[in-house]
Each structure stands twice: as structure tokens, then as C-alpha cells.
Amino acid sequence: xxxxxxxxxxxxxxxxxxxxxxxxxxxxxxxxxxxxxxxxxxxxxxxxxxxxxxxxxxxxxxxxxxxxxxxxxxxxxxxxxxxxxxxxxxxxxxxxxxxxxxxxxxxxxxxxxxxxxxxxxxxxxxxxxxxxxxxxxxxxxxxxxxxxxxxxxxxxxxxxxxxxxxxxxxxxxxxxxxxxxxxxxxxxxxxxxxxxxxxxxxxxxxxxxxxxxxxxxxxxxxxxxxxxxxxxxxxxxxxxxxxxxxxxxxxxxxxxxxxxxxxxxxxxxxxxxxxxxxxxxxxxxxxxxxxxxxxxxxxxxxxxxxxxxxxxxxxxxxxxxxxxxxx
Ligand code: COI
Numbered sequence: 014x015x016x017x018x019x020x021x022x023x024x025x026x027x028x029x030x031x032x033x034x035x036x037x038x039x040x041x042x043x044x045x046x047x048x049x050x051x052x053x054x055x056x057x058x059x060x061x062x063x064x065x066x067x068x069x070x071x072x073x074x075x076x077x078x079x080x081x082x083x084x085x086x087x088x089x090x091x092x093x094x095x096x097x098x099x100x101x102x103x104x105x106x107x108x109x110x111x112x113x114x115x116x117x118x119x120x121x122x123x124x125x126x127x128x129x130x131x132x133x134x135x136x137x138x139x140x141x142x143x144x145x146x147x148x149x150x151x152x153x154x155x156x157x158x159x160x161x162x163x164x165x166x167x168x169x170x171x172x173x174x175x176x177x178x179x180x181x182x183x184x185x186x187x188x189x190x191x192x193x194x195x196x197x198x199x200x201x202x203x204x205x206x207x208x209x210x211x212x213x214x215x216x217x218x219x220x221x222x223x224x225x226x227x228x229x230x231x232x233x234x235x236x237x238x239x240x241x242x243x244x245x246x247x248x249x250x251x252x253x254x255x256x257x258x259x260x261x262x263x264x265x266x267x268x269x270x271x272x273x274x275x276x277x278x279x280x281x282x283x284x285x286x287x288x289x290x291x292x293x294x295x296x297x298x299x300x301x302x303x304x305x306x307x308x309x310x311x312x313x314x315x316x317x318x319x320x321x322x323x324x325x326x327x328x329x330x331x332x333x334x335x336x337x338x339x340x
Pocket of ligand 1: 087308
């Protein structure tokens with residue numbers, strides 16, 4: 014099998030080499046994103062590995078014409094790929110289910126950082142302000158935490174939260190019996206009304222766009238803490254800004270943001286930010302903003318590369334592919 018991997022970072026290279034050798038794959042890597050202009054690079058290859066850059070119908074058509082037989086994304090989410098077009102072209106698409114501990118541990122960290130006002134404490138320390146004014150926090154054990162979406166990552170967050178002694182409410186499409194002793198499964202509205210902290214773990218789909226908007230925020234407790242390490246589109250950013258300005262939202266910790274792609278993973282020092290919402294949120298003392306880094310651990314990167322190579326191998330060998338999302 015000949016695999017072309019796009020967007021290969023230097024920290025992924027070693028894993029690509031190791032696993033390509035282990036699974037007998039001929040590997041070609043490119044450091045940049047796929048575009049219509051460079052789609053012809055796949056000529057002579059059987060499979061493509063990508064990350065979260067947009068994969069349009071036109072790119073897929075070019076790949077198909079060049080002989081590509083499957084596409085794998087080294088991410089859990091696949092909202093960046095035109096799945097309908099892949100279906101029409103009969104191209105199998107797969108994701109990877111890397112260790113959920115990566116995002117789950119980061120989520121717990123964000124919850125604690127938001128509750129303990131750590132952004133303000135650290136920023137003050139950098140100007141030698143060691144005062145206690147306004148930085149009194151709240152203990153997680155006294156909070157009700159609402160988890161929206163309890164797939165692999167939501168479940169891993171719940172397992173970690175158990176040790177803190179907080180009450181856990183869950184709203185999810187497929188309740189998991191194994192979690193029932195530790196959580197209360199509740200309707201969406203009840204979760205909004207009763208939670209002190211709300212953490213989102215749903216995929217980005219047409220149905221989940223602006224799952225949390227002005228109407229939903231109005232139903233929440235005053236001072237609620239919102240956590241999003243899933244996808245930016247789940248929250249209506251304008252409504253969030255208004256909620257933070259009015260004080261309805263007490264704090265937010267966001268690892269993802271709507272329209273993040275032009276900004277995240279880029280060094281924009283000395284540049285005027287093109288994303289006004291990001292600039293505004295970043296200026297707020299009660300908003301923690303990180304650039305889509307929750308997944309980024311050594312263990313997760315290794316899994317991403319290994320499972321991406323394996324899923325292409327399974328497809329081409331006609332074996333069952335546990336990571337396939339279409340067809
Ligand atoms: C995902 O796996 O879906 C992520 O959001 C991480 C990605 C940036 C590699």
C-alpha cells in the first residue's frame with residue numbers, strides 16, 4: 014500500500030516512520046494541507062491521511078481520479094470532510110479513536126482552572142500582584158456538573174470527575190448502563206437549569222450547531238461555567254460574549270472556537286487578529302482560551318498515526334475497518 018499523508022508535523026514524523034515500517038506501508042509525507050491545486054500529489058498512491066483541514070467534493074473527485082481508494086483523518090471529528098461526496102464517489106472515510114484520556118484530562122484541568130480563576134492569578138503574578146482580591150474560587154465537590162454528550166470522551170471525563178465528589182448530570186443520545194451508578198441521566202432542559210458547570214462533548218453536525226445559544230443560556234444558573242473542548246460550532250459565540258458581558262455566564266474555558274481555522278496553529282505575533290470574537294474573549298479575565306490543544310499528548314499523537322495507517326491498510330486488504338464512518 015502506498016499512503017500519502019498531508020499536514021505531517023515534525024512531532025508526527027517519527028511515529029509515521031515507525032508504524033509505516035511495522036505495517037509494511039510505503040509512505041509519502043507532506044507538511045502542508047491538501048488543496049485542489051496540490052490534490053494531484055496523490056497520483057500513484059492508494060490511500061490518503063489528513064487532519065482537520067477542509068476536504069471538499071472537488072478534492073475528493075481529483076483524488077478518486079488519481080486512484081485513491083480510501084481517506085483517513087487523524088482526528089475523532091470528521092466534520093471537515095464532505096461525507097456525502099465521499100459516499101457518491103464510493104470512497105471509504107475513517108476517523109481514529111485515540112486515547113480519550115488526552116481530551117478528558119484537559120477538560121478536567123479547564124474546569125478546575127475556571128473554578129479557581131487561575132488565569133487571573135497567573136496574569137497578576139506576572140506583574141508581581143500577589144493579592145487575593147476577587148480570586149476566591151469554588152470547590153468542585155460542591156458543584157453540579159452537566160455533561161452534554163457521553164461518547165468515549167464524555168465518558169472519560171465522567172470517570173475522572175467521579176473522584177472529585179461532584180454531582181454529575183448527563184444528557185446524551187445513547188445512555189451507557191455502566192455509568193448509571195455515578196450519574197443522573199436528565200433531559201437537556203434540566204441539565205441547563207441545574208448545572209453549575211456545563212461541559213460539551215458532542216460532535217459538530219447540522220443538529221448541534223449553536224446547541225448552546227441565547228435561549229439555552231437564559232435557562233442556565235446565573236454565573237454558570239461553560240467548558241468546550243469539542244467543537245466551536247456548538248456554542249453561538251456572539252451569545253456567549255453577551256452572556257459573559259451581562260454576567261449571566263460566570264466563566265468560560267474554551268479549547269475550540271467558531272471560525273478558529275484561520276487563527277489556531279499559527280504564530281500571529283505582530284499581526285492584527287482577523288477574529289474579533291477571539292480578541293474580545295481573550296481580553297476577558299474569566300475566559301480561558303487555548304488553541305485546540307486538548308488532544309495533544311504523546312500518547313494521542315502515536316494513536317492517531319498508528320490508527321490512520323491501520324485503517325487504510327484494513328480498507329485496502331478488504332478487512333473490517335472499525336474506524337470507518339461512511340458507506
Ligand atoms: C479531533 O480529534 O477531532 C480533534 O479535535 C483534534 C484534532 C485537531 C487533531
